Amino acid sequence: MKQKTILVTGCSSGIGYDVIHHLRDHGWCVFAACKQQVDCDRLAGEGFETVQLDYTDTSSIAAALDEVLKATGGTLGAVFNNGAHAIPGAVEDLPTDALRAIFEANVFGWHELTRRVIPVMRAQGYGRILNHSSVLGMVVMPWRAAYNSTKFAVEGLTDTLRIELRDTPIHVVTLNTGPVTSKIRVNSIPHFERWVDWEASPRVEQYRAKLLKRLYEDRGPDKFELPPSAVSAKVLQALTAKNPRPRYFITTPTWMMGVARRILSTRQLDWLLAKGA
Secondary structure (H helix, E strand, O other), X not given: OOOOEEEEOOOOOHHHHHHHHHHHHOOOEEEEEEOOHHHHHHHHOOOOEEEEOOOOOHHHXXXXXXXXXXXXXXXXXXXXXXXOOOOOEOXXXXXXXXXXXXXXXXXXXXXXXXXXXXXXXXXXOOEEEEEEEEHHHOOOOOOEHHHHHHHHHHHXXXXXXXXXXXXXXXXXXXXXXXXXXXXXXXXXXXXXHHHOOHHHOOOHHHHHHHHHHHHHOOOOOOOXXXXXXXXXXXXXXXXXXXXXXXXXXXXXXXHHHHHHHHHOOHHHHHHHHHHXX
């Protein structure tokens, strides 16, 4: 990288929060983006350059990037699209407007920011675009249709962009995480309560027996759960490698599912994934 500047989204907690600290500790000039101004103010108190960025608001995306470019003199070495949320619930219980809302935040906003960054990177002759996908961008899990579908969309956009930018000095990288310590479960509760009328669902007993306990009870770390620092290390690797890999797997379940989807039939994979419901 010719200039160690990066814009990271979703920095209020979890993976984004750890990434910005890790990169700053390794000499990067980090611009930390959060949806809420109160979180920007908190990170500013920790010495970070911050911008308020709401992926569902085009004007917010444009203003945030303009602020970053003004501070850097018009250049930006990298962007890490990381901010996202989930809406738990069965497919048949998800209003279409719920899918529209989550796609705005998890896909369309990423696309908007990425499109605005590409001309900057093309003009300066270097750049890296890192998109945070998931094991759920490769395989699905029940009750997670909204999140699954956005990550599958991110996979398609990122893979296509990587091929299209092969003739440029811009590297495009996908990070596939599995269970990593974060607030995504807690943060999904308001979205679930807003959109899903589970008590009117024909699956009401399944909600009571499975989803509600998983959603509302803190059951401690997952068996294979890794700390956010595992992601931070891969982000730094993707940013500093002379020729970064197009994809980085993080956590054991990600590796396992990567193998499973190649060697199992669809019926066999369905059986395996349903076991985790």
